[in-house]
Amino acid sequence: MAERVTIEAAPRTVLGKKVKQLRAEGRLPANVYGKAIPSRAIEIDARQFARTIKSAGLRAMIELKVAGETEPRYVILRGIARAHGTGEPIHVDFFQVDPERPITANVPLRLVGEAPAVRDLAGTLLPGIEIVSVRCRPLDIPDTIPVDIAPLKGFDSVLTVGDITPPPGVEILTDPSVVVATVAKPRIRGQRGG
Template sequence: MPDIVLAAVPRAQAGRARQLRRQGFVPAILYGHEQSPVTLAVEARAFGSILRTVSSSTLVTLTVEGNEARRVLIQEVQRDPLSGEPMHIDFHQVNLKEKIRAKVPVRGTGVAAAVKDLGGVLVQSIAEVDVEALPQNLPQEIIMDLAKLATFEDRITVADLPMPPNVELHTRPDEVVAVVSPPRTEEEIAALTTAVEEKVTEVKTEAEEKKAAEESKKAEEGAPEGEKKAEKKAEKK
């Protein structure tokens, strides 16, 4: 992969976080090896383009106005819960001579015969693995071959993943990464539908009972004092 370069400016020159976002920038912070925390800002459009092609284990060259380029990892991206747009970025400066641990995403390729021919459902239970390597040796992603899943008994474990040289794996090798589950039978679907309908009815009944109790309480509170006393006498009898 060609070197990925991202430009940043010191935050003090760009303004406050809310103002930055209105101007098309994303607030950020840089920290790590021989680097005291410093606040930055990067252009939102440029960062969005890069983010579509990298992972948290991809080495990025960060150029900061007035300073030499830094080699960093995108440690964390905070997103807006509604729009999904980046709201803040953590850049971790690394030492190219020191190994670091990182999470690397696992992606499947190929076709699982158990899905195509048997109608099963692919279930990936592990989305990433924990590895250790020099920053420049970290893989951007680990590829698993889904063609190995020919039956419902087949499974892909961490030990089956192709690891690049000079990369040490820290996730347990016996952990299951992916399997194919058999399709549901008509009886299972019917049972599931019945359970859902019963739950909906139960919730509806509880809501109606609660509403009736509230209306009764309001009616009692709004009744004239004489009626309340009469009701109490009737209850005593």
């Protein structure tokens, strides 16, 4: 299951061009919205946000605790506006999800184990896709899905999405015939005469 992180937030009354003052104070303007949920302007600590995203990643499920609200909001990061397109974050959008309603998410694959065709036959592992689309409840989104490469015993062996066993409660939506990994034969170096 994906790591759940907490971000403290406060209702934001500073709007429009005045948000520059917020940023100067180390606060990051943000909005939280969702299906049938009115958008709410909030502000968060810019340094805490940067640390959280660096450690948990952009796909983390976030428990957003807004001052004055009794229940935390479960949100995912929907967008980050950055200064000059690539600089420091200047605005963040959070999308509130229902923890009980399944959503679609992209999850990275992690190749694990050892392929006999690589170990015993000197082949080269050729990874295919790196990410699959899944459907599950927001709190069940895995950080990664491990794929055991031990079945790759020969050069004709292929692992596909259909060979992946997802964690409980997770349905993989990516086409089952898509190649995840295969092994290439070793190159034979030709000898040149002098």
